[in-house]
Amino acid sequence: xxxxxxxxxxxxxxxxxxxxxxxxxxxxxxxxxxxxxxxxxxxxxxxxxxxxxxxxxxxxxxxxxxxxxxxxxxxxxxxxxxxxxxxxxxxxxxxxxxxxxxxxxxxxxxxxxxxxxxxxxxxxxxxxxxxxxxxxxxxxxxxxxxxxxxxxxxxxxxxxxxxxxxxxxxxxxxxxxxxxxxxxxxxxxxxxxxxxxxxxxxxxxxxxxxxxxxxxxxxxxxxxxxxxxxxxxxxxxxxxxxxxxxxxxxxxxxxxxxxxxxxxxxxxxxxxxxxxxxxxxxxxxxxxxxxxxxxxxxxxxxxxxxxxxxxxxxxxxxxxxxxxxxxxxxxxxxxxxxxxx
Numbered sequence: 259x260x261x262x263x264x265x266x267x268x269x270x271x272x273x274x275x276x277x278x279x280x281x282x283x284x285x286x287x288x289x290x291x292x293x294x295x296x297x298x299x300x301x302x303x304x305x306x307x308x309x310x311x312x313x314x315x316x317x318x319x320x321x322x323x324x325x326x327x328x329x330x331x332x333x334x335x336x337x338x339x340x341x342x343x344x345x346x347x348x349x350x351x352x353x354x355x356x357x358x359x360x361x362x363x364x365x366x367x368x369x370x371x372x373x374x375x376x377x378x379x380x381x382x383x384x385x386x387x388x389x390x391x392x393x394x395x396x397x398x399x400x401x402x403x404x405x406x407x408x409x410x411x412x413x414x415x416x417x418x419x420x421x422x423x424x425x426x427x428x429x430x431x432x433x434x435x436x437x438x439x440x441x442x443x444x445x446x447x448x449x450x451x452x453x454x455x456x457x458x459x460x461x462x463x464x465x466x467x468x469x470x471x472x473x474x475x476x477x478x479x480x481x482x483x484x485x486x487x488x489x490x491x492x493x494x495x496x497x498x499x500x501x502x503x504x505x506x507x508x509x510x511x512x513x514x515x516x517x518x519x520x521x522x523x524x525x526x527x528x529x530x531x532x533x534x535x536x537x538x539x540x541x542x543x544x545x546x547x548x549x550x551x552x553x554x555x556x557x558x559x560x561x562x563x564x565x566x567x568x569x570x571x572x573x574x575x576x577x578x579x580x581x582x583x584x585x586x587x588x589x590x591x592x593x594x595x596x597x598x599x
Contacts, residue, residue: 303336303337304336304337304342306332306333306337307332307334307336307337307340307342307343307346308333308342310330310332310333310346311329311330311342311345311346313329314329314330314332314346314349317329318349318353321356323353323354323356323357324353324357326349326353327354327357330346330347330349330350330353331350333346334346334347334350341391344382344385344386344394344397345386345394345397347378347379347381347385347386347401348378348379348386348397348398348400348401350378351374351376351377351379351381351382351401351404352375352379352404354371354374354378355371355372355375355379357371358371358372358375360412360413363413372414375408376405376408376409376414379402379404379405380405382397382398382401383398383401383402383405383426386398386401387399387401387402387430399427399430402423402424402427402430403427405420405423406420406423406424406427406444409423411447417444417447417448420444421441421444424437424440424444427440428441432464433464434465435461435462435465435468435470435471435474436470438457438458438460438461438464439458439461441457442454442455442457442458442461442474442478445457446478446481451482454478458471458474458475458478459475461474462475466498467498469495469498469505472491472492472494472495472498473491473492473495473508475491476488476489476491476492476495479491480512485512485516485520488512489509489512489513492505493509495508496509501545503541503545503546503549506538506541506545507538507549507552509535509538510535510536510538510539510542510552510555510556512535513531513532513534513538513559514531514535514558514559517531517532517535517559517562518562528562528566529563532559532562532563532566535555536556536559536563539552539555539556540556543556548590550587550590550591550594553583553584553586553587553590554584554587556580556583557579557580557581557583558580560576560577560579560580560583561577561580563576564576564577564580
């Protein structure tokens with residue numbers, strides 16, 4: 259039998275455990291209440307954010323960017339960190355970007371709009387660029403693209419800040435050539451020509467099947483007055499698209515332009531340009547006999563050849579061919595304008 263002292267101690271112990279259990283139960287109830295309240299507030303906040311986002315989008319579509327900006331800010335404040343808020347960051351940046359007026363560059367209030375655009379593009383890119391959601395990832399990508407434009411010559415004119423943004427774009431999409439194009443443009447605008455060329459060559463390396471990389475490379479070389487490299491890039495493009503008449507037509511236009519405008523060429527070099535231009539344009543017409551623009555350029559190349567011809571009879575024959583091509587091209591133009599197939 260338990261003695262009184264032991265029994266009393268046990269009762270006190272049980273009583274203490276009961277009070278402790280009761281306290282824990284109350285604490286648990288309170289915790290659940292706080293959690294429920296937090297969830298409830300979170301849901302309310304998200305609903306407010308969605309409502310503001312919807313109204314903001316309506317204002318945005320109506321190009322009322324000032325109203326849209328205020329509503330996107332409301333959406334972000336209502337549910338910070340949510341998907342709605344993160345998407346709002348992108349559109350908020352773009353609203354400020356649209357409110358900025360390049361013609362008022364230097365005005366403190368106007369310039370502040372562009373700084374706000376940069377701030378929110380950065381936030382959007384950080385939150386969305388690596389999201390598993392395809393729609394969010396697209397917004398994140400666009401945020402980076404628009405951020406680069408904000409640092410462009412007609413806005414903040416800060417290529418040093420644009421460069422790391424484009425490098426980040428390349429890291430996110432290493433096989434996307436347009437990112438390399440953007441980086442090359444930054445280097446070219448800054449006068450860093452070797453870096454610009456190397457970047458474009460990387461674009462070619464990551465996607466050698468894309469004709470756009472060769473056209474972009476050709477455009478760069480043409481701006482640098484490197485005609486041989488320009489033609490080489492265009493011919494590489496044509497090799498990727500052997501059945502595309504436009505690829506050969508483009509080569510012909512560059513040969514005509516060089517023969518026409520490059521005063522450094524001697525007669526033999528000019529004749530070589532004309533011959534190669536005619537070969538390229540003939541291939542374009544072979545692939546597309548009703549290629550109006552190609553017919554025009556063949557006529558122009560023949561006129562250049564006629565100007566260099568010493569034999570009067572051959573000269574007149576070349577001019578007649580050029581006139582006939584012009585007339586055929588004009589006939590095709592009229593048919594196209596009238597809708598006759």
